[in-house]
Amino acid sequence: MAVQQPHPPGFAHQFEDMQQQREAGSLGMWVFLLTELMFFGGLFASYIIYRALYLPSFEIGSHLLEVEFGALNTAVLIGSSLTMALAIRSAQVGRRGAQVGFLMATMILGAAFLFFKFTFEWHHDYIEHLVPGFGFVIRPEWGAAGAHVPLFFCFYFFMTGLHALHMIIGLGILTVLSVMAHRGRFNPAYYSPLEVSGLYWHFVDIVWIFLFPLLYLIGGRYIGGGH
Amino acid sequence: MSTATLDLHEVPTGSRVNYLNAQYGVKSWLLTTDHKRIALLYLASITLMFFVGGFFAVLMRLHLIEPQGALVQPETYNKLFTMHGVIMVFFFLVPSIPATLGNFLVPMMIGARDLAFPKLNLLSWYIYIIGAIFTLYAVISGGVDTGWTFYTPYSSSFSHTSVIPTALGVFITGFSSILTGLNFVVTIHKMRAPGLTWFRLPLFIWAIYATSIIFILGTPVIAITLFLLGLERLLHIGIFDPAIGGDPILFQHLFWFYSHPAVYIMILPGMGVMSELITCFSRKRIFGYGFVAFSSLAIAFISFLVWGHHMFVTGQSIYAGLIFSVLSFMVAIPSAVKVFNWTATLYKGSISYDAPMLYALGFIGLFTMGGLTGLFLASLATDVHLNGTYFIVAHFHYIMVGGAVMAYLGGIHFWWPKITGRLYPDGWARFAALVIFVGFNLTFFPQFMLGYLGMPRRYAVYPAEFQVLNVMSSAGASILGIGYLIPLIYLTWSMRYGPTAGPNPWGAKGLEWQTPSPPPTENFEEIPVVTEEAYDYAHTTVTRG
Numbered sequence: 001m002a003v004q005q006p007h008p009p010g011f012a013h014q015f016e017d018m019q020q021q022r023e024a025g026s027l028g029m030w031v032f033l034l035t036e037l038m039f040f041g042g043l044f045a046s047y048i049i050y051r052a053l054y055l056p057s058f059e060i061g062s063h064l065l066e067v068e069f070g071a072l073n074t075a076v077l078i079g080s081s082l083t084m085a086l087a088i089r090s091a092q093v094g095r096r097g098a099q100v101g102f103l104m105a106t107m108i109l110g111a112a113f114l115f116f117k118f119t120f121e122w123h124h125d126y127i128e129h130l131v132p133g134f135g136f137v138i139r140p141e142w143g144a145a146g147a148h149v150p151l152f153f154c155f156y157f158f159m160t161g162l163h164a165l166h167m168i169i170g171l172g173i174l175t176v177l178s179v180m181a182h183r184g185r186f187n188p189a190y191y192s193p194l195e196v197s198g199l200y201w202h203f204v205d206i207v208w209i210f211l212f213p214l215l216y217l218i219g220g221r222y223i224g225g226g227h
Numbered sequence: 228m229s230t231a232t233l234d235l236h237e238v239p240t241g242s243r244v245n246y247l248n249a250q251y252g253v254k255s256w257l258l259t260t261d262h263k264r265i266a267l268l269y270l271a272s273i274t275l276m277f278f279v280g281g282f283f284a285v286l287m288r289l290h291l292i293e294p295q296g297a298l299v300q301p302e303t304y305n306k307l308f309t310m311h312g313v314i315m316v317f318f319f320l321v322p323s324i325p326a327t328l329g330n331f332l333v334p335m336m337i338g339a340r341d342l343a344f345p346k347l348n349l350l351s352w353y354i355y356i357i358g359a360i361f362t363l364y365a366v367i368s369g370g371v372d373t374g375w376t377f378y379t380p381y382s383s384s385f386s387h388t389s390v391i392p393t394a395l396g397v398f399i400t401g402f403s404s405i406l407t408g409l410n411f412v413v414t415i416h417k418m419r420a421p422g423l424t425w426f427r428l429p430l431f432i433w434a435i436y437a438t439s440i441i442f443i444l445g446t447p448v449i450a451i452t453l454f455l456l457g458l459e460r461l462l463h464i465g466i467f468d469p470a471i472g473g474d475p476i477l478f479q480h481l482f483w484f485y486s487h488p489a490v491y492i493m494i495l496p497g498m499g500v501m502s503e504l505i506t507c508f509s510r511k512r513i514f515g516y517g518f519v520a521f522s523s524l525a526i527a528f529i530s531f532l533v534w535g536h537h538m539f540v541t542g543q544s545i546y547a548g549l550i551f552s553v554l555s556f557m558v559a560i561p562s563a564v565k566v567f568n569w570t571a572t573l574y575k576g577s578i579s580y581d582a583p584m585l586y587a588l589g590f591i592g593l594f595t596m597g598g599l600t601g602l603f604l605a606s607l608a609t610d611v612h613l614n615g616t617y618f619i620v621a622h623f624h625y626i627m628v629g630g631a632v633m634a635y636l637g638g639i640h641f642w643w644p645k646i647t648g649r650l651y652p653d654g655w656a657r658f659a660a661l662v663i664f665v666g667f668n669l670t671f672f673p674q675f676m677l678g679y680l681g682m683p684r685r686y687a688v689y690p691a692e693f694q695v696l697n698v699m700s701s702a703g704a705s706i707l708g709i710g711y712l713i714p715l716i717y718l719t720w721s722m723r724y725g726p727t728a729g730p731n732p733w734g735a736k737g738l739e740w741q742t743p744s745p746p747p748t749e750n751f752e753e754i755p756v757v758t759e760e761a762y763d764y765a766h767t768t769v770t771r772g
Contacts, residue, residue: 014341015418016754024343024417031409031443039447042481046455046466049477133462147465148472154464158454 010190022192029196033203036166040207043162047155047214054152056145059219061152064130069120070216073113074208080109081205084198091181091191099181099194106201107174110167117164122157131157156215163211166204173197245648245745260345261748266331267646268352273319273327274715276359279366280314281708283307288670288704294691304687305372306388312375317397318359320631321489324496325442326355326407328638329435331646333411335739335746336429338420338755343413351406358400365389365396374685376486379467379478383459390460394453401446404492408442411435420738422757426520429737429761430513433520434499437527441488441495444531449485452478476541483534491530493627494594495523497634498565501587504637505569507735508584509576512762515568522561529558539610548607555605562598566591581733582656586637589664593629597622600675618678621671629667636663636714643718644732648745649725655717663710669703736762 008018015021051058087102122131129137132154138146177197180186186194246263256264287307290298299307330348334341342348365371371393373382382390415436419428455466456478465471467478506513513519535543535551543551569591578584600622603609613619644650673696678684682693689697731740738755739746759766 012345014339014343014345020417024413027416028344028409028413031412035405035409035443035447038444039451042448042451042484043455046451046477046481049474050466053474054472132464150462151465151472154458154462154466158458 008190009185010193018190022195025192025196026199029199033199036203036207040159040162043155043159044210044214047159050148050151050155051214051218054145054148055219057142057148058152060142060145061149061156062216062218064125064128065156065216066121066124067216069116070212073116074212076109076113076116077205077208080106080113081202083109084201087181088191088194088198091186091194092188094188096181096184096186099186100178103174103178103181107171107178110171110174114164114167114171117160125153159211159215163204163207166207170197170201170204173200243743244747245743246748247648247745249748258349260341260349262330262334262342262345262348263646263746263748263750265348265352266327266329269322269326269330269355272352272356272359273322276314276318277711278715279363280311280319281711283311283314285704285708287311288701290687291689291697292701294689294694294697296687299687301687302372303370305374305685306370308685309371309374310366313362313371313393313397315627316375316489316493317400318355318362320493320627321404322355322400322407323493323631323635324500324638325411325435325438325492326352326403328431328500328635328642329411329438329496330407332431332642332739333414333435334418335742335750336432336737337415337418337423338738338751338757339414339418340749340751340754342410343418344410347406348410351403351410354406355400355403358396358398358403360396361392361399362396365392368392376482377453377456377478378482379456379459379475380469380473383456383467383478384463384470391457394457398450398453401450404442405446408439408446411439412443415439420755420757423738426516427757427760428520429499430502430516430519430523431496431499434495434502434523437523438492438495440524440527441492441530445485445488445492448481449489452481452485455481476538476543479538479541480534483537484531487534487537488527488530490623490626491526493631495526497590497631497638498523500634500638500641501565501569501590503735503737504583504587504641505572506762506764507641507733508581508587509573509578510764511572511576512760512764513568514571514574515564516761518564519568522564525561526558529554529561533558536605536610539607540614552605552607556602559598559602559605566595566598580657582651582653582660583637583641583733585657585660585664586633586640589660590630590633590637593625593633593664593667597625597629600625613678615683616678617674617682617684620684621674621678624671624674629671633663633667636660639718640714641733642739643721644728645739645744645746647722647725648728648743649721650728650732651717651721651725655713659710659713659717662706662713666703666706666708666710670700670707671703673697673699673703736764 011018012021015024083102083105087099087106090096090098090102125131126134129135130153132150136150136153138149140146142149174197177194180193246261250259256268259265259268286298287304290296290304290307296304330342333339368389371386371388371390373386373388373390377390377394415428415432458464459466459468459473463471465473467473467475469475502513502519533551533555535547536555539548539551600618604613604619604622640651640656677693677696677700680693682689728744730743732744733740738751738757741755742751
């Protein structure tokens with residue numbers, strides 16, 4: 001039963017064959033994403049509870065966010081999911097150059113997301129004194145609802161920060177994958193690291209798809225303008 | 228159980244290459260990816276944590292010999308019970324059976340060469356160690372006094388102790404559990420030997436599988452909860468502090484959403500060990516395999532729906548309380564199914580009282596008591612009387628120590644010959660099992676009475692009329708402490724001086740007994756093919772030795 005012929009590249013000794021290894025890797029990533037879902041789930045649940053308790057404060061906070069950059073970043077991330085899927089497709093059809101190209105494109109889009117996030121949103125919030133713990137100023141025009149605006153920003157920075165951390169880890173993984181792809185490690189018979197990392201990347205993308213409306217679009221911003 | 232024919236009796240342990248002597252040196256251990264060696268790394272680290280946590284318990288019981296407290300200041304007492312709880316729950320009980328016996332046995336029982344992700348397995352041990360270092364640092368830097376539950380707003384706004392390092396330690400260790408659970412789920416799904424269908428799996432595997440599901444789904448929630456607690460403590464932003472609009476009950480909801488299922492993380496693997504021990508030492512197949520297997524999954528499922536029973540008296544809606552009460556009663560059903568099926572397995576069995584079996588029989592009695600007293604607490608009306616008293620302390624120690632630790636020790640004694648290739652002195656082992664059983668009951672039974680009489684938990688002083696029962700409890704604790712030291716001594720002794728164990732000293736079924744002891748690094752020279760159900764003791768006469 002033991003495999004006697006020379007091992008294919010990337011084969012780990014504990015498995016019987018490549019198919020078992022590929023299935024194990026894929027299932028492992030799905031299980032990991034389940035864990036991530038519960039991780040973000042606890043955070044989302046807490047956010048929703050306080051949004052229900054202090055809706056006026058959360059609306060004020062939401063209206064202070066840079067919705068244009070949020071929307072731009074949503075498009076950027078969806079684009080990066082497309083290039084990620086195309087990179088896997090390129091491996092399946094055995095086009096090494098396209099693999100590297102699409103992986104690089106994914107990385108550029110991911111880096112662009114973080115660049116917009118940090119320079120045009122977080123930095124701007126810092127200048128406007130909207131970062132809890134770093135000189136947050138409660139403005140008089142917020143009235144009674146002002147007391148809980150810092151809570152909104154606390155959740156905002158925690159949730160987008162945790163998401164950004166996942167993006168940064170994803171960029172690290174993409175760097176390794178690009179080097180591997182450049183060296184021709186992937187072929188139509190073996191591309192499971194690409195596929196598994198793709199699952200992760202799409203998951204991080206989906207988290208943002210939920211974060212964007214939850215954080216940026218509350219309080220009827222476009223129907224009657226909230227306040 | 229297997230068609231693999233191994234010539235097991237020819238080569239003595241010393242000269243044969245096995246996982247222990249394949250490589251030598253510190254580096255070969257710290258960089259190993261062999262699941263068996265990682266199991267031993269865990270064994271050493273959780274044993275250390277067990278005795279650190281136990282040391283705090285001994286100090287507490289010494290202190291409570293006198294009504295006004297015999298030993299420490301009340302502030303120190305608060306730190307003692309907190310550190311005892313944190314270390315025992317997060318650094319001993321949660322990883323105990325899964326990370327040691329589970330790591331060692333899961334690949335061997337399913338006929339695999341290793342877990343699906345060996346490097347991830349090693350990483351999870353390192354994560355555990357980093358978490359333990361943070362928590363031990365908190366102990367050295369002055370301790371924590373919040374109780375292991377970290378209830379807000381005390382933990383977030385008022386405590387002046389090392390809350391953040393402790394919470395960070397627990398947070399980090401959680402990822403070790405998650406990775407272990409992930410590894411087990413994938414391994415059990417994808418790496419079973421040919422012919423080893425789900426319903427031929429040993430029940431230990433079903434239990435570990437159910438435990439892994441809780442690891443995967445529950446642990447992330449405690450991680451995020453502790454993170455929010457840290458944020459609140461640093462920024463005072465009003466997440467959990469009611470003075471500035473926060474909701475302290477939300478913390479309890481999130482905390483128990485993990486920590487109640489975590490109770491089943493601690494007991495389910497013990498139940499898995501039980502099924503192995505009871506069948507082997509009564510030489511019978513398990514009674515009602517399917518029921519025992521699915522009761523593990525049922526316990527894992529229901530465990531996520533009962534967290535509210537920790538909050539019957541914290542202002543939770545009475546209707547929520549009613550529903551949580553009913554759901555908590557439901558957990559008793561699969562738990563009782565297991566106890567009845569083990570008992571039915573014993574019926575007309577040919578029972579032998581080796582040391583592992585003594586632990587197993589102790590488990591049945593103590594777990595049943597712990598479970599039944601749990602129903603007192605799941606009832607709304609009686610809980611109002613018993614909540615926050617020593618009755619609760621006694622109840623969960625009957626489950627956690629009388630159940631989980633007994634099963635852990637039973638499992639360690641059962642698989643020790645497989646793990647080390649050596650036999651321990653059986654007389655000493657039986658003696659220790661009895662000492663532990665007696666010491667345990669003397670420690671915790673009086674606590675049921677104390678709680679029923681109204682003595683609250685977590686106080687450094689108590690009214691003088693409770694002294695007799697407290698002295699009994701403290702006397703029991705000292706016996707229990709000695710009972711735990713005896714196995715430490717003879718098991719350590721046996722690693723070097725114990726007589727060589729054969730491949731199957733108990734005459735047990737299961738793939739792990741069909742390789743030499745200690746097993747070779749790759750577990751099986753040839754991957755076995757399974758043709759029988761588990762525990763088929765009836766059709767084969769397996770000779771012992």
